[in-house]
Amino acid sequence: CENQDGRPLRQRLLxxxxxxxxxxxxxxxxxxxxxxxxxxxxxxxxGVKEFEARxxxxxxxxxPDEIGQKALTRALAEKRCIPVFLDEEIVHQYxxxxxxxxxxxxFHYLGLPQEDRLATTRSFQSQFAAYKKANQMFxxxxxxxxxxxxxxxxxxxxxxxxxxxxxEYSSNMKVGWFLHTPFPSSEIHRTLPSRSELLRSVLAADxxxxxxxxxxxxxxxxxxxxxxxxxxxxxVEDQGRLTRVAAFPIxxxxxxxxRALEVPQVQDHIKELEERFSGRKVMLGVxxxxxxxxxxxxxxxxxxxxxxxxxxxxKVVLLQIAVPTRTDVPEYQKLTSQVHxxxxxxxxxxxxxxxxxxxxxxxxxxxPALCALYAVTDVALVTSLRDGMNLxxxxxxxxxxxxxxxLILSExxxxxxxxxxxxxxxxxxxxxxxxxxxxxxLTMSCExxxxxxxxxxxxxxxxxxxxxxxxxxxxxxxxxxxxQLRTRQ
Ligand code: G6P
Numbered sequence: 229c230e231n232q233d234g235r236p237l238r239q240r241l242l243x244x245x246x247x248x249x250x251x252x253x254x255x256x257x258x259x260x261x262x263x264x265x266x267x268x269x270x271x272x273x274x275g276v277k278e279f280e281a282r283x284x285x286x287x288x289x290x291x292p293d294e295i296g297q298k299a300l301t302r303a304l305a306e307k308r309c310i311p312v313f314l315d316e317e318i319v320h321q322y323x324x325x326x327x328x329x330x331x332x333x334x335f336h337y338l339g340l341p342q343e344d345r346l347a348t349t350r351s352f353q354s355q356f357a358a359y360k361k362a363n364q365m366f367x368x369x370x371x372x373x374x375x376x377x378x379x380x381x382x383x384x385x386x387x388x389x390x391x392x393x394x395x396e397y398s399s400n401m402k403v404g405w406f407l408h409t410p411f412p413s414s415e416i417h418r419t420l421p422s423r424s425e426l427l428r429s430v431l432a433a434d435x436x437x438x439x440x441x442x443x444x445x446x447x448x449x450x451x452x453x454x455x456x457x458x459x460x461x462x463x464v465e466d467q468g469r470l471t472r473v474a475a476f477p478i479x480x481x482x483x484x485x486x487r488a489l490e491v492p493q494v495q496d497h498i499k500e501l502e503e504r505f506s507g508r509k510v511m512l513g514v515x516x517x518x519x520x521x522x523x524x525x526x527x528x529x530x531x532x533x534x535x536x537x538x539x540x541x542x543k544v545v546l547l548q549i550a551v552p553t554r555t556d557v558p559e560y561q562k563l564t565s566q567v568h569x570x571x572x573x574x575x576x577x578x579x580x581x582x583x584x585x586x587x588x589x590x591x592x593x594x595x596p597a598l599c600a601l602y603a604v605t606d607v608a609l610v611t612s613l614r615d616g617m618n619l620x621x622x623x624x625x626x627x628x629x630x631x632x633x634x635l636i637l638s639e640x641x642x643x644x645x646x647x648x649x650x651x652x653x654x655x656x657x658x659x660x661x662x663x664x665x666x667x668x669x670l671t672m673s674c675e676x677x678x679x680x681x682x683x684x685x686x687x688x689x690x691x692x693x694x695x696x697x698x699x700x701x702x703x704x705x706x707x708x709x710x711x712q713l714r715t716r717q
């Protein structure tokens with residue numbers, strides 16, 4: 229198909245995720261400003277360009293009044309975003325509760341919050357009801373904007389119920405669902421009281437995607453063991469209907485980072501940072517302040533390194549950017565105080581009147597500052613306890629073509645499967661191993677760094693977010709056509 233001017237017609241894509249790529253901040257009764265949201269999902273989806281995409285999701289803010297809702301809807305429309313308005317109670321039960329206090333830790337193998345286990349178990353039913361209600365609210369908005377032939381792409385653990393709701397509206401809708409977190413072993417998934425309902429709802433999609441083959445395999449075995457369905461090489465079969473299941477490793481828009489390094493503002497930042505840390509090696513962590521990111525363990529490993537390598541104490545600095553996230557969830561509040569306590573203790577122990585070993589920032593950086601920081605870093609520490617993919621590791625590699633710094637990467641991040649050969653892989657729970665890997669990274673020869681960087685740079689620049697999205701959408705189109713052919717036979 230073509231437009232009137234002869235260009236190929238781009239397929240309309242409705243991207244549905246809990247969080248829109250922009251979050252809204254209210255400036256007046258009917259005025260709003262929009263800021264880029266944090267997190268891997270947004271960072272990857274911003275790199276997806278070659279579609280006629282509309283975004284449907286929550287703008288991260290409660291807007292109880294009609295004037296505010298109308299004004300925000302208008303402001304978001306300019307960014308091709310469509311809001312789903314969630315009230316405070318729903319946000320509390322669905323987002324803070326079921327999504328981030330239950331599904332998130334369970335999917336990352338951390339189990340239910342320790343001190344809170346009984347309370348969580350008791351509130352489970354009401355939170356699950358809110359989860360289903362919120363998913364239905366997303367479905368209503370999708371349905372309002374859906375046009376025949378659109379592809380509806382649902383994202384992440386917040387919206388596992390959405391494929392089912394959408395297919396109830398129209399069984400012909402092309403629906404894909406992609407999980408940005410790990411999907412855990414079926415033995416973990418089966419502990420969830422809502423285990424079967426969640427699986428069945430996801431299976432209503434035509435195509436189900438994961439970052440790695442292992443996550444896809446765990447999902448298929450959860451369906452076979454818990455639901456008693458048949459797993460095939462293509463996916464999961466239920467009474468003759470196939471839900472296609474496959475791995476689609478995500479990437480970033482690497483050109484955006486590479487180009488940014490040429491911008492004068494970024495060059496100025498780079499010079500400032502080089503002067504500021506001259507004579508010291510720069511180690512960097514960039515994470516949302518989330519328990520899955522293993523920030524306390526990382527800092528303890530750095531402490532061990534300083535303890536055992538006294539000659540490095542005034543020659544290295546760790547910059548930890550910890551972006552606040554989900555601040556209403558008690559586990560995240562506890563983590564913030566824990567990290568502050570550890571950083572304070574280590575800086576007190578190894579700091580001098582003129583320098584401290586750890587610079588810890590509880591905030592995000594703007595894009596130019598972030599790129600500059602990646603570019604001046606000697607060693608990046610990505611030591612998540614579990615992580616669906618982890619795109620910070622990709623962003624770092626994209627900005628390192630002159631420096632060729634070293635990436636220390638958790639073996640429990642999805643990225644270990646793509647960047648493992650170029651990185652130093654570690655078990656983040658083993659503080660001694662991480663401390664040793666810091667020493668290895670700081671003393672690595674130029675040739676070795678160059679070789680490792682080449683491998684990772686080639687991967688990051690060829691496996692982009694755009695390619696990821698194109699592969700998923702074309703697989704979804706093919707899956708639907710094949711299913712139609714099968715039913716006609
Ligand atoms: C992870 C999730 C995303 C989420 C992001 C930020 O990357 O997979 O779905 O958007 O964290 O978390 P938040 O709760 O702030 O949306």
